[in-house]
Amino acid sequence: MRKEKNLKPMLSPKSVAIIGASRNPEKVGHIILQNYIDAGYAGKIYPINIDATQIMGIKAYRSVLDVKAPIDLAVIAIPAEAVPEAMEECGKAGVKAVVVVSGGFAEIGKAGLQEQLALTAEKYGMPTLGPNCLGVMNPRSRSDTLFLPTFKISRPEIGGVSFMAQSGAVGSTVLDMISGEGFGLSKFISYGNAAHVDESDILNYFMKDKETKVIVMYLEGIKDGKAFMKIARKVGRAKPVIVLKAGKTRAGSQAAHSHTAALAGDYEVAEAAFRQSGFIIAEDISELLYYAKIFASEAQPRGPRVAIVTDGGGAGVLMTDAVASSGVLKLAEFSPGTISALKKAMPPLVNARNPLDLAGDADGRRYAEALSILSSDQNIDMLIVIVLFQTPGADSALAAKLIEYKGGSTRPMVVVSIGAEYTEMHKRMMERSGLPVYDSPRSAAAALAALYSYSMFRNRKSLSAP
């Protein structure tokens, strides 16, 4: 039976000690200290450096033992050989959690050094992340151990999606991508070699964390398969979990083994476990974001029947193909009331059928009228609204109408818009208002299909619960 690790002091620390804080801007410890100051972190900061009494205007200490005040989180950014002693001092000082960003452990063959780190963490009951990781980021608490400048990785806004990644590079790439999306971040954890805190601990923490609405995972290996399965089953029932696992093919699995010295394991076994737990399986980084976006909207579908509204006939056909190919979604049949109302309200060119092609000259008013008619149709469970902003009538006023409509509707609704600058501008406008925008018919269909499948999974589970 594994003991639960409390990660709260790591993610929402009231005080942070930065071991290896330095005046030298090249040093990781300098960048981390700078980030805490720049982000406006409200807690206490204790730079720890054997040679300095003050760094960046903040009183520095030789050791955490000299601080003589409670320390929630210690970030360790010193050479690997010095880490065990620093960990001991953290333990003695009563530090509540540790993030070891330093590399130079199992990933270069020094398994003994890593084992020592894990034992110290365990001895003092001190949840320890890493080593060889980017650490954590929490936009609410402004705790941010990422030692990468913000011009390289845009930091996302506050939101409900929590994300964990073994790999620092993939982690920071996804974080950077999230910053371009309308949904925000709850917590980010890059856990590296997972000497002490592993994917199961983090999954458990995300499950219990009230600020986390959606969990996104990038995995290479799974450290403790049994523990993972146990927690996965519970989490899947509680919150949507989106997972991308590398090492799907034999070649990929071999590459993963070489990368993290962790056993990638049998992908089929992992996949079966994910499915049993109701996880949403992504096949690529872009899919992680597609799925995160729809689940972050917290929309609840009543059924699989989709209405498509479009200003481009061709795009409507491609969307219909994508819906029909999803294996889950169905094209809604408009009710007789909808059909006669559309016939009355729409110009003669518009056929009152699904997909509803509002024609290339549709503007905000026509979209709003059509959507208002579809509102009361009980045959429609979800809405896909295609807006090609290249057409003459598509502009900011139309985007505003969609935002307004979404505000008054409980049905899941997504927008599909494809294009360059003018489109991107409107995409950002809609996403900031909580309207998910997709850049292809296939991704929109995949997202709604996942949303519906997960709601079915949850309903099944709750029915069969004791």
Next chain:
Amino acid sequence: MRKEKNLKPMLSPKSVAIIGASRNPEKVGHIILQNYIDAGYAGKIYPINIDATQIMGIKAYRSVLDVKAPIDLAVIAIPAEAVPEAMEECGKAGVKAVVVVSGGFAEIGKAGLQEQLALTAEKYGMPTLGPNCLGVMNPRSRSDTLFLPTFKISRPEIGGVSFMAQSGAVGSTVLDMISGEGFGLSKFISYGNAAHVDESDILNYFMKDKETKVIVMYLEGIKDGKAFMKIARKVGRAKPVIVLKAGKTRAGSQAAHSHTAALAGDYEVAEAAFRQSGFIIAEDISELLYYAKIFASEAQPRGPRVAIVTDGGGAGVLMTDAVASSGVLKLAEFSPGTISALKKAMPPLVNARNPLDLAGDADGRRYAEALSILSSDQNIDMLIVIVLFQTPGADSALAAKLIEYKGGSTRPMVVVSIGAEYTEMHKRMMERSGLPVYDSPRSAAAALAALYSYSMFRNRKSLSAP
């Protein structure tokens, strides 16, 4: 036997008459005239308007019959009912080609009016595009009939990709997307109802056009299946053709029928014809662009063996999965010479194996050294270089090194970079220098797999030729 239609006067006209040119900025004829002036079109422009003697400072005429000078192209932008008479006058005036942008024909049930248009075109041997289309755009000749402002659709640069689309909305969307890519446009044709010039005529013209290196098609229906098959077989041998056909599913096919009143036909039949002709089949608009990008680079693969170089281990694993899943590509085995050279030149952390993980601190110099070693390895046919610009060493100097290396290499090479602004900046930098950049491992693998499959198809065809 269908007669060949010469589309050159339509795409590279020495003189253009705009029938329906107007002072009223709301009118399509106004926007088209304005576009020709703004684009710096070098040929003669003849505004045709029954009520004006001058429009935007250019002498106007009551009819093309009054021009008394050779007219290569007449663009017709007047109400549908007036089109037949205008066509007659074009024929009598010896106009060489016509683009009818006006709608109001078969798409609203007026098949007779459309038939009349086709008969007049045929009578005078005057290739006629449309009706109900956006028309043509050729960045070389600066002939541009698109009646949509440039802030809505960015116009692409000059390049080797020619693109045709039945649907005006999908056409303009793809055109807009192309403007954001590094490859440029040769010709764009939106052919609408295809009363006279259809997909087979355009395909034939693109095949013979020396400026067209790659053909991209968006189809809903195929008007003349037999003619299409015949030309498709020839074109496929001559140039790469990338095709997206809507109406893949029964529901999609029904929607397509309602949209263009053209029979979408059996998708399986069309797909079989595409495959026999060596066409590259896209499943979504984004795939059209992925494939166009790699073929526009005109790279010639010698074989399917891929080397992967990365600064992120996780991304290397995902890339390996994508290569192994492609069904076509293989992971190259580094030669003993490569392995020993890598061991000598790289830091100890770097494993001399494929995927080659240069580690998160790799910079331009390390990439350049590694690529230089891989250059002489005869086991490598293609290169995938992953650069996660979130890592500390990835910057403009690294991008410049890759551009430099690509310049001296004959092997197909693509870059995979995923991220927000800092990544986008470098993506544009590399693409402008002819280095294709992909935003996911899967799209990069799909592109290289298509490139290799097509080269195999061409080799087979040339061997079996009489």
